[in-house]
Amino acid sequence: MSANETKQGSKPLKIREKKQFRFPPGYGDNKIVLLVRDPWWMFTYWEIKREKEEEVRNAIQSAGDTPEKSVLRVYDITGVNFNGKNANSFFDIELKGLASNWYISVSPDRSWIVDIGIVTKKGNFHVLARSNAVKTPRFGMSDQLDAEWMVAEEDYWKMFGLSGGFGVGKGSLEARELIQRRLEEQITSGGISSGASFFRKPAERKFWMWVNCELIVYGGTEPDATLTVQGKKINLRPDGTFSLRFALPDGKQVIPVEATSHDGIDIRRVTPIVTRKTE
Amino acid sequence: MPKGYLAIVLHAHLPYVRHPDFDDFLEEDWLFEAITETYIPLIKVFEGLERDKVKYRLTISVSPTLMSMLMDPHLQGKYLKHLDSLIELSAKEIERTKWDGPFNQLAHMYHSNFLEARHLFADKYKMNLLNAFKHFQDKGGLEVITCCATHGFLPLMEVERKIAVRAQVKTGVDLYEKVFGKKPLGIWLPECGYNPGDDEIVKKEGVKYFFVDTHGILFGTPRPRYGVFSPYLCKSGAAAFGRDTESSKNVWSAVEGYPGDYYYREFYRDIGFDLDYDYIRPYINADGTRINTGIKYYRITGNTNHKEAYQPDAARDKAAFHAGNFMFNREKQIEYLHGQMGDRLPIIVSPYDAELFGHWWYEGPQWIDFLIRKIAYDQKNIELTTPGDYLKLYKNYQVLTPSFSSWGYKGYSEVWLEGSNDWLYRHLHKMVERMVEAAREHRHAKGLLLRALNQMARELLLAQSSDWAFIMKTGSHVQYAVERMREHSEHFMELYDEVKEGSLDEEYIKACEDKFNIFPDIDYSMYSA
Numbered sequence: 096m097s098a099n100e101t102k103q104g105s106k107p108l109k110i111r112e113k114k115q116f117r118f119p120p121g122y123g124d125n126k127i128v129l130l131v132r133d134p135w136w137m138f139t140y141w142e143i144k145r146e147k148e149e150e151v152r153n154a155i156q157s158a159g160d161t162p163e164k165s166v167l168r169v170y171d172i173t174g175v176n177f178n179g180k181n182a183n184s185f186f187d188i189e190l191k192g193l194a195s196n197w198y199i200s201v202s203p204d205r206s207w208i209v210d211i212g213i214v215t216k217k218g219n220f221h222v223l224a225r226s227n228a229v230k231t232p233r234f235g236m237s238d239q240l241d242a243e244w245m246v247a248e249e250d251y252w253k254m255f256g257l258s259g260g261f262g263v264g265k266g267s268l269e270a271r272e273l274i275q276r277r278l279e280e281q282i283t284s285g286g287i288s289s290g291a292s293f294f295r296k297p298a299e300r301k302f303w304m305w306v307n308c309e310l311i312v313y314g315g316t317e318p319d320a321t322l323t324v325q326g327k328k329i330n331l332r333p334d335g336t337f338s339l340r341f342a343l344p345d346g347k348q349v350i351p352v353e354a355t356s357h358d359g360i361d362i363r364r365v366t367p368i369v370t371r372k373t374e
Numbered sequence: 375m376p377k378g379y380l381a382i383v384l385h386a387h388l389p390y391v392r393h394p395d396f397d398d399f400l401e402e403d404w405l406f407e408a409i410t411e412t413y414i415p416l417i418k419v420f421e422g423l424e425r426d427k428v429k430y431r432l433t434i435s436v437s438p439t440l441m442s443m444l445m446d447p448h449l450q451g452k453y454l455k456h457l458d459s460l461i462e463l464s465a466k467e468i469e470r471t472k473w474d475g476p477f478n479q480l481a482h483m484y485h486s487n488f489l490e491a492r493h494l495f496a497d498k499y500k501m502n503l504l505n506a507f508k509h510f511q512d513k514g515g516l517e518v519i520t521c522c523a524t525h526g527f528l529p530l531m532e533v534e535r536k537i538a539v540r541a542q543v544k545t546g547v548d549l550y551e552k553v554f555g556k557k558p559l560g561i562w563l564p565e566c567g568y569n570p571g572d573d574e575i576v577k578k579e580g581v582k583y584f585f586v587d588t589h590g591i592l593f594g595t596p597r598p599r600y601g602v603f604s605p606y607l608c609k610s611g612a613a614a615f616g617r618d619t620e621s622s623k624n625v626w627s628a629v630e631g632y633p634g635d636y637y638y639r640e641f642y643r644d645i646g647f648d649l650d651y652d653y654i655r656p657y658i659n660a661d662g663t664r665i666n667t668g669i670k671y672y673r674i675t676g677n678t679n680h681k682e683a684y685q686p687d688a689a690r691d692k693a694a695f696h697a698g699n700f701m702f703n704r705e706k707q708i709e710y711l712h713g714q715m716g717d718r719l720p721i722i723v724s725p726y727d728a729e730l731f732g733h734w735w736y737e738g739p740q741w742i743d744f745l746i747r748k749i750a751y752d753q754k755n756i757e758l759t760t761p762g763d764y765l766k767l768y769k770n771y772q773v774l775t776p777s778f779s780s781w782g783y784k785g786y787s788e789v790w791l792e793g794s795n796d797w798l799y800r801h802l803h804k805m806v807e808r809m810v811e812a813a814r815e816h817r818h819a820k821g822l823l824l825r826a827l828n829q830m831a832r833e834l835l836l837a838q839s840s841d842w843a844f845i846m847k848t849g850s851h852v853q854y855a856v857e858r859m860r861e862h863s864e865h866f867m868e869l870y871d872e873v874k875e876g877s878l879d880e881e882y883i884k885a886c887e888d889k890f891n892i893f894p895d896i897d898y899s900m901y902s903a
Contacts, residue, residue, distance in 0.1 A: 118797075118860070134786070235593060241772060255601055258619065259588060278784050305679075309653075
């Protein structure tokens, strides 16, 4: 079926039939993007153009050098206007296989940039792409005191402890640990987050079984008769039949069924008695 | 004069799920369950408080996706059908459980609850529950605030951050204004995800305050003078309120939290799963998958599979007891704080997911009702307030930059950035980049081009919902989340190509508009700034 036929023939238009979409493996970019996950971890993903990589490799060769390995070079650029050479420090992560993203372990409260590039035999580094700059959050209290809002050290810790829900009189190191523990307690949506009671998986149950009993009481009479079950009037189907379903608890059920003819002259009564006992 | 304040904040949110091509769509039930079990029970609580002239203040954020669904005629019609089917099922249950006293009483309870829900939904609030929230805001009980457009998790919008964040904030503010007739005082940042600087955007959109998790304040710069018991002003002028830990634990904690009480209703024992398949078949999903119906007959009972019948009166007593306990603990807290804050009165900010109340914790709305009434009549130390009210109390507040943080597990971005969902960001970032490019390329678009660009903005925002990443992490409904991400990306990329090549296909644009019709007044030019 051609696309045109689909469009004319189907109402409403099925959007999907326009094109079978797959996420592209790449967008033809040459770039690397850096995200902060938490004070200790960053995430980076990248895409390198083949031409760019060839160009860099050729440059390395023509300089009489040999490409040795692909690396992520992670620069600590805290307090620095980074120009590629003036980082406080850096470390390399060697890339193997077909990785296109990486989690990088770092320190809190520092600024970072990551290059993806090639290290040569002679130890030179050639950049393929440079990331955006990010800052990991500090995990702990600020050193900055606010002159306008001064408070005695002791009172500061008291407020801190009350805020964190772990009482008063804790020092800085201990307080940090307590906060960390608190963050792992899962006190959002019972360990979940927004809307989560809908998406949450039930707790895994081990082997289980359950059994229940129901009772079906059914029958028929003249379609214009009046019928009661346990004294309650029951509507008949057009052909005079009926069917009732009951949860059946343990014990004895006496179920009088009574039909009265249209003119009130004939009466029929049947009384099933059912006992359920569960062992 | 109270010694301190308590601000209860309920955050109501569901992702935008609307499938007009289907009579019955599994994930649409999230909305229907939330309406029956959370939104309507809460509205009934507010009605009771109004009837009894009880003074209260409570903050509710309604996410723009939820607002949009509550206003949508297609979903309203489907909800009514859903409710009618529950009314029919509960009537059958009354007959079926005739010989089983405790269950029969419960069947009657559900039946009358569903009938009452129908009356409220269809007759009283004319199919649109936002009418109710507006009413209680106008009457002075509620402070309704907004949220980001599609609950996008802001800290991970690293590419074109300012523009991407602003589009989420602005779209949420605009929709709120349209629905409630004024600017929102506050905004709930999705998952309390805060990245320093986002407050400038909030402030520019005319919003006065937002919330951060406890460590967002405690690790803020400079050192906070009042812990989380006062709001702080960011340099932008927007106020940040920090979450109180102790009151959070009382409700959320799996170990110490109230919702785990053995007398409360058991969430996982639903007749949709428990009853004979042939009998329940007409009331479960059209494809035959068993689902929750909302009719549940058991109490938690204990931590084994043995469950006993739910006793509404005993559960109600527990809710009253727990409300009393919560109030007592807050009074104690305020007592400790009193004198620690100079001439200021402390505020305890207790935010919760709204859907926890009623849907997950069945007795939650009753608990809120008891809590509000007890605070009004049984003590004098604390008073209920809202962030908006509290900010009027003092002329100045300490200036502080909150720390990057969220209220998710471990306090940062890990929930939404881990092995199961980290692949999303490459595509989301690309879409933002392309949206900005297209918006700048085509300023002042008209006609079909305008429609294509606006639809691109809708598809992008919908793709950004934090829910998809969250679902991928939790492992339930994953296929649906992946499919949604795929579909929005497909529409977006196709429209982007058409815009770029100047080959606009009206039929395709219309099909996308019909399928994902959220934010009718969206203006793509917010991406060109």
